[in-house]
Amino acid sequence: MQKYVIISNDIRNKILNGEYVANQQIPFEKDLCVHYNASKMTVKKALDMLVSEGLIIKRRGSGTFVKDLSADAINRITLANQFRGTTSLYPDKKVYSKVLNFSIEKVPELAANKLNIASDSFVYDIHRVRYVDDKPTVMEKIYMPIDLIPNLKEKNIKGSIYGYIKEELHLNIQSAHRTISVRKATDFEAEELGMEKGDPVAVAEQVGYLDTGSAFEFSTSIHRYDNFSAEFVLTSN
Amino acid sequence: MQKYVIISNDIRNKILNGEYVANQQIPFEKDLCVHYNASKMTVKKALDMLVSEGLIIKRRGSGTFVKDLSADAINRITLANQFRGTTSLYPDKKVYSKVLNFSIEKVPELAANKLNIASDSFVYDIHRVRYVDDKPTVMEKIYMPIDLIPNLKEKNIKGSIYGYIKEELHLNIQSAHRTISVRKATDFEAEELGMEKGDPVAVAEQVGYLDTGSAFEFSTSIHRYDNFSAEFVLTSN
DNA sequence: AAGTGGTCTAGACCACATT
DNA sequence: ATGTGGTCTAGACCACTTC
Structure with missing residues (x-):
């Protein structure tokens, strides 16, 4: 384990344990260097992790302070910000899908733009409803290039696509760009998700x-x- | 301007200009060090900014690559991820508020928890509807400790609260923790925001x-x- | 003036991928 | 075996806050 992760974990624990309390100044970087037998850059990196998690504040010229977080906010922060597929989001629940469509099609124009692939490429066209503990929860429309994700089968669609990508294809998922918006359900969505129209x-x-x-x-x-x-946490710098 | 920002900007421009194109490998860190006359740590920091913006990918052992982003995604990314008040989000528009309530109250329990202040503290209780170009857009319910933000006046509520905090109080806003969810509008919300019930x-x-x-x-x-x-951009590390 | 965190360096060694 | 990016160091200088 990297030294900056160890230091970062240790300080995070001290905050969560209450050893460093809200608004308290924590030791100077210089002293932390001595305490952890680390260089300034390493300690700084450890502290910067905590800044981006929203746990502490650094002020040049005066020092580093524990943020005045409510217990509530601390709970949310400790549920780290990783992204995962639905399956691993609900590790204790039964997750499966109703498959509405699973076919290979020429890529629609919008998807070609988003995926940045040639407009005569082929993609899986997946449409499914995810059930968590037998309750319909999400309807997903997914396009994936067949070149990148070969041999996808209906059984993967019913279970975990991410699992197939990671464990069977041994590919690594690096990041995702996500946009959230809000609207009224269509009649079809309402029906499949067990809601009222609109x-x-x-x-x-x-x-x-x-x-x-x-x-x-x-x-x-x-x-x-x-x-x-x-x-999410928004930061000004 | 810091050197890593200059380097970062330069490389970002080369990507957005198309000088470095999608999936292309960009020069090794070693070569970038020479080109920008900078040390490895500085170049690394510059590249890491671009990674967290979602523009490039780094793979240990093989190199650094431009992400295969659609033009669409590039546009969204360049609209950087800063958070601001409504007023500065719409710099060219007329923004003002209808004030539904502006009073000083004992802090409600939920707000005391979130703000992490004593339960006998006093807060501004602000309720307003923001209009952008004369269209109702957002209804806001805001609690602010009176100790931290003294002398808030109704004219600030009608205009920009953030502006008052930054320009008149000379306080610096550092970060925000935000949670988004979805529900049906109440009748009152629907009326104030010019929508249908539900x-x-x-x-x-x-x-x-x-x-x-x-x-x-x-x-x-x-x-x-x-x-x-x-x-937002989600990253796995 | 003294002390904080921020940036930067030049170089070392390590983990990992490719050849 | 070579070369990539990742981590870490010891120390320098700078920007800023506080006294």
């Missing part, structure tokens, strides 16, 4: 990237309004 | 922090569904 839904449009830099997924997810939230 | 709304709950580390704002914003989106 009920609100959250729409998450996402482009996922492999660590090769290629976009492997353009998806649009329709979430029931009672089962959706997104959280 | 129309979808996006609800953004936000706790804002000063660079002193204190929470200065707990707000809940109700956004019309036709005028809301949130964007």
Whole structure:
């Protein structure tokens, strides 16, 4: 484990344990260097992680301070900000899909733009409803280039596509760009998700990237309004 | 301007100009060090900024590559990820508020938790509807500790609260923690925002922090569904 | 004036991918 | 075996806050 991660974890624990309390100044970088037997750059990197998690504040000229977070906010922050497929989001629940469509098609223009592939490429055209503990939760429309994700089968669609990509193809998912918006459910969405017509839904449009830099997924997810939230920390620098 | 910002900007421009194209490998860190006459740490920091913006990918052992982004995604990314008040989000538009309430109250329990202040503290209780170009756009319920933000006046509520905090109080806003969810508009919200009853709304709950580390704002914003989106980049490391 | 965090360096060694 | 990016150091100088 890297030294800056160890230092960062240690300080995070001290904050969560209450050893460093709200608004308290924590030791200077110089002293932390001595305490952890590390160089200034390393300590700084450790502290910067905590800044981007939203736990501490640094002020040049005066020092580093624990943010005055409510217990509530601390809880949310510790649920780290990783992104995962639906399956691993609900590790204790039964997750499966009703497959509405699974075919290979010429890529629609919008998807070609998002995936940045040639307009005569072929993609999987996947349409499914995800059930969590037998309750319909999300309707997903997914396009994936067949070149990048070979041999996708209906059983993967029913289970975890991300699992197939990671464990069977041994590809690494690197990042995702996501946009969230809100609208009324269509009649079809309402029916499939067990809602009333016109009920609100959250729409998450996402482009996922492999660590090769290629976009492997353009998806649009329709979430029931009672089962959706997104959280993030915004920083000014 | 810091050297790593200059380098970062230069490379970002080369990507946006098309000088470095999608999936192309960009020069090695070693060569960039020579080209920019900078040390490895500095070049690395510059590249890491671009990674977190989602423009490039780094792979240990092989090199650094331009992400295969659609033009569309590039546009969204260049609209950088800063957070601002409504006023500066719409610099060319006329922004003002209808004030529904502006009073000083004992802090409600929920707000006391979020702001992490004593339960016998006093806060401004602000309720307003923001109009952009004469169209109602957001309804905001805001609590701010009176100790932190003294002398707030109704004219600030009608205009820009953030402007007052920054320009008149000379306080620095450091970060914000935001959660987004979705629900149906109440009848009152529908009326004030000019929607039908039960129309979808996006609800953004936000706790804002000063660079002193204190929470200065707990707000809940109700956004019309036709005028809301949130964007972010998720990274696996 | 003294002390903080921010940036930068020149070079070392390591983990990993490719050849 | 070579070469990539990742981590870490020891120390320098700078920008800013506080006294």
